[in-house]
Amino acid sequence: MTYFLQNVVNALQWGSFYALIALGYSMVYGVLLLFNFAHGDVFMVGSYIGFFVATGLVGLSATGIITLPYWLILVLTILISMILTSFVGMLIERVGYRPLRDAPRASAAITGLMIGIILETLNLIALGAERYKFPELLQSQTYDFMGVSITNKKIMIVFVSLLLMYLLNLFVMKTKWGMAMRAMAYDFAVVPLMGIPLNTIAALTFGLGSALAAAAGILFGTAYPVMDPYMGVTIGWKAFVAAILGGRGSIVGAAVAGFILGFIEIFSASIFPSTYRDLIAYSIILLILVFRPHGLFGQEHTSKLRL
Amino acid sequence: MPLLEVKHMTHFFGGLRAVHDFNLSIEKGEIRGLIGPNGAGKTTIFNLITGVYTPTEGEILFQGQPIVGLQPHEIASRGLSRTFQNLRLWRHMSVVEHIKMARYSKLTYGLVGAFFDTPERRRQEEESDEIAHRLMKELGISHLADQIVTNLPYGAQRRVEMARALATEPDLLFLDEPTAGMNPEELVEMMDIFRQVHEEFGMAIFLIEHRLRVVMELCERIQTLVFGEVIAEGTPDEIQNNPKVIEAYLGEEDIH
Numbered sequence: 001m002t003y004f005l006q007n008v009v010n011a012l013q014w015g016s017f018y019a020l021i022a023l024g025y026s027m028v029y030g031v032l033l034l035f036n037f038a039h040g041d042v043f044m045v046g047s048y049i050g051f052f053v054a055t056g057l058v059g060l061s062a063t064g065i066i067t068l069p070y071w072l073i074l075v076l077t078i079l080i081s082m083i084l085t086s087f088v089g090m091l092i093e094r095v096g097y098r099p100l101r102d103a104p105r106a107s108a109a110i111t112g113l114m115i116g117i118i119l120e121t122l123n124l125i126a127l128g129a130e131r132y133k134f135p136e137l138l139q140s141q142t143y144d145f146m147g148v149s150i151t152n153k154k155i156m157i158v159f160v161s162l163l164l165m166y167l168l169n170l171f172v173m174k175t176k177w178g179m180a181m182r183a184m185a186y187d188f189a190v191v192p193l194m195g196i197p198l199n200t201i202a203a204l205t206f207g208l209g210s211a212l213a214a215a216a217g218i219l220f221g222t223a224y225p226v227m228d229p230y231m232g233v234t235i236g237w238k239a240f241v242a243a244i245l246g247g248r249g250s251i252v253g254a255a256v257a258g259f260i261l262g263f264i265e266i267f268s269a270s271i272f273p274s275t276y277r278d279l280i281a282y283s284i285i286l287l288i289l290v291f292r293p294h295g296l297f298g299q300e301h302t303s304k305l306r307l
Numbered sequence: 308m309p310l311l312e313v314k315h316m317t318h319f320f321g322g323l324r325a326v327h328d329f330n331l332s333i334e335k336g337e338i339r340g341l342i343g344p345n346g347a348g349k350t351t352i353f354n355l356i357t358g359v360y361t362p363t364e365g366e367i368l369f370q371g372q373p374i375v376g377l378q379p380h381e382i383a384s385r386g387l388s389r390t391f392q393n394l395r396l397w398r399h400m401s402v403v404e405h406i407k408m409a410r411y412s413k414l415t416y417g418l419v420g421a422f423f424d425t426p427e428r429r430r431q432e433e434e435s436d437e438i439a440h441r442l443m444k445e446l447g448i449s450h451l452a453d454q455i456v457t458n459l460p461y462g463a464q465r466r467v468e469m470a471r472a473l474a475t476e477p478d479l480l481f482l483d484e485p486t487a488g489m490n491p492e493e494l495v496e497m498m499d500i501f502r503q504v505h506e507e508f509g510m511a512i513f514l515i516e517h518r519l520r521v522v523m524e525l526c527e528r529i530q531t532l533v534f535g536e537v538i539a540e541g542t543p544d545e546i547q548n549n550p551k552v553i554e555a556y557l558g559e560e561d562i563h
Binding site: 175176177179180182183185186187189190191192193194195196197198299 | 357358359378379380383384388389391395396397398399400404407408409410411412414418421471472475
């Protein structure tokens with residue numbers, strides 16, 4: 001039983017990472033009907049931005065000009081990095097996707113791959129092959145809860161993720177921009193004819209998705225501090241799987257499927273030898289998709305792009 | 308000054324001439340009709356004026372300002388709204404959401420205003436709510452407010468589209484075959500709604516129709532378009548008795 005609960009805790013942590021990243025894929029798909037394959041690398045960029053912001057704030061605090069407690073540095077790091085990374089996302093939309101909006105879908109799809117490679121390479125050029133270590137902002141503490149050991153980091157990661165998802169839901173359901181994002185998912189071409197600026201909404205969607213990826217990058221950095229330019233590749237692809245599993249364009253689906261993916265992976269590893277983890281986990285997901293080809297929350301997606 | 312003025316508008320799709328030397332002048336509050344057989348280029352004219360396509364040649368003035376080359380959302384928020392030939396609703400959104408969505412350009416608060424829920428934001432949202440409910444009442448769809456539009460019968464969906472177009476507070480409303488696919492009963496109801504809406508809000512209406520009866524009853528002036536060219540223009544009586552119009556419609560079942 002404790003072993004089971006221990007795995008639940010771990011699954012929630014990994015599920016949080018996957019869910020936050022998957023949301024970015026799904027939101028962009030919902031609005032523009034294409035997947036931003038650079039999204040995993042946006043996670044990486046967000047994590048590095050988080051590293052520099054955190055290091056800067058720690059340094060600032062050390063000079064004694066203003067002394068910031070570590071928890072406040074963590075909160076500020078997450079907020080500032082989310083904002084900065086959202087600009088990266090909007091820039092990607094502006095230079096990579098907007099000029100190709102009327103191009104064949106395949107061209108727009110490889111844009112993401114190319115931008116991803118560019119981001120990885122830029123990172124290597126700028127920072128070299130040296131591996132950076134994310135500063136320890138949260139002193140690790142382990143609580144024993146009915147024999148299950150839970151670290152304060154895991155609690156923080158799951159809490160922050162759920163909070164962000166809650167705020168995202170408020171944004172999408174209650175604000176005019178969120179409503180416009182949903183409207184674009186159903187009928188793209190009509191949206192501007194009702195006085196809504198497509199480009200603003202598209203940019204905002206990229207910005208939001210990227211901000212969530214940045215949050216994931218920082219949370220990931222607090223749990224697994226060693227960073228490298230390719231850290232976003234595998235986790236990005238896995239989150240992409242979660243976005244498809246949730247149902248293309250479905251925000252709820254992406255969040256739920258992120259956690260499902262976390263559970264399937266962790267429990268595969270707990271039952272079978274850990275080398276088999278991904279083999280088993282992704283065979284299960286393949287099987288789910290055979291029976292639910294539109295994903296768990298997917299509707300047949302036929303948004304009309306033209307009049 | 309006319310509300311809308313189109314001068315010598317011509318449009319090519321590749322080598323195909325879709326619209327040739329189209330001229331139009333609509334006054335405030337006028338109901339104008341455009342008829343013509345299928346494929347004559349009627350919807351293309353709507354798309355050209357609303358900014359979906361940019362005309363190859365010609366000039367378009369709305370409220371005295373040139374609008375050629377503006378983005379569709381800019382033209383729409385200047386007070387030109389429309390409905391669509393084939394219903395174009397956001398399938399899984401509710402009726403009230405459709406109407407509130409169309410208020411986008413009237414809600415001027417920014418991200419900061421939304422985040423801190425400023426009094427100004429609340430005031431604007433309340434005003435939007437009020438307008439949404441008034442429009443739904445006007446169009447007889449109040450009881451459907453929270454329904455998802457895909458679940459509604461066809462006639463009700465047409466009304467939702469109309470309410471959405473009205474929510475942008477247009478000075479000029481384009482209606483693209485608004486009675487397409489309706490049975491005779493729904494047709495009569497819909498025509499009452501046009502009259503009621505026109506009386507209530509006083510905006511000008513530019514109507515594309517396939518059914519002559521609708522335009523003949525509603526419009527003050529009518530143009531007839533065939534192969535992208537206006538072959539006749541005049542009052543309903545003049546149009547009905549114009550030999551060119553009769554010839555263009557010959558063999559068409561929809562003459563009455």
